[in-house]
Amino acid sequence: MKISELSRTSGVSLPTVKYYLREGLLPPGRPTGRNQAEYGDAHLRRLRLIRALLDVGNLSVAGVRQVLQAVDDAELPGHHLLGTAHEAIAGVPRADRGTPGWQAARAEAGRIVAGRGWRVHERAPALDQLADAIAALRELGQEDMLAMVDDYAEATERLARQEVALVLARGDRAAMVEGLVTGTVLGEAVLTALRRLAQEHTSAGLAGPG
Incomplete structure (x- = not known):
């Protein structure tokens, strides 16, 4: 799915999705062309996890980043x-x-x-x-x-x-x-x-x- 569809499906605004990408909370999509990328179910799941940690868990962006870096460390x-x-x-x-x-x-x-x-x-x-x-x-x-x-x-x-x-x-x-x-x-x-x-x-x- 394109980033606009990812935004629409997740209910997270497009500027916010782009912010998460810039901050490294959401991994980049698969490049498909100039300034184009494809996103999948894993991105949607990660986006929902980010929102849950922020909105329900009341973590800061820095705290979410810290947790997600640990989640992505397969050796940890x-x-x-x-x-x-x-x-x-x-x-x-x-x-x-x-x-x-x-x-x-x-x-x-x-x-x-x-x-x-x-x-x-x-x-x-x-x-x-x-x-x-x-x-x-x-x-x-x-x-x-x-x-x-x-x-x-x-x-x-x-x-x-x-x-x-x-x-x-x-x-x-x-x-x-x-x-x-x-x-x-x-x-x-x-x-x-x-x-x-x-x-x-x-x-x-x-x-x-x-």
Whole structure:
């Protein structure tokens, strides 16, 4: 298909498709003539993945590029690809990560992970994110919420086992790679949305009729 058809089929505007091509997010089509190229189903699938990572996953263009480069690296182990996806969704770090309060929260995050027996890299972005949350809760005087950490960990560990098993069952590397990315980035969006819905439901039940 021509680039105009790719745009029409995907629902992504032509200028945006061209932008993705310039940025290297979308691979070039097969040249068919002067300033002409042919695009296929793989381009359409990649375009939909890009939009999902940007619109649903809320990744930046730089984050999407980082993830897609890892996806296209056939030599990269799946575990490393998972780490790349985690880095891309890590967000902006707190400015106080060098303070004693944050360092204490980081040590606490490490103890939580060690207590679960989880095999996690000491520089995992999620460890810093956990420390960010712990530090903020302590600053706000909401330490009682930290009593729920084991409940969070238990629920997410069970979910992670199911997610990884589902992806590994696909067999085909391309499908597994895409599953790792979508499961990490989009799965997080699903989890966040469902948690909010469950909170609303529970709150409504506690509040009573009306």
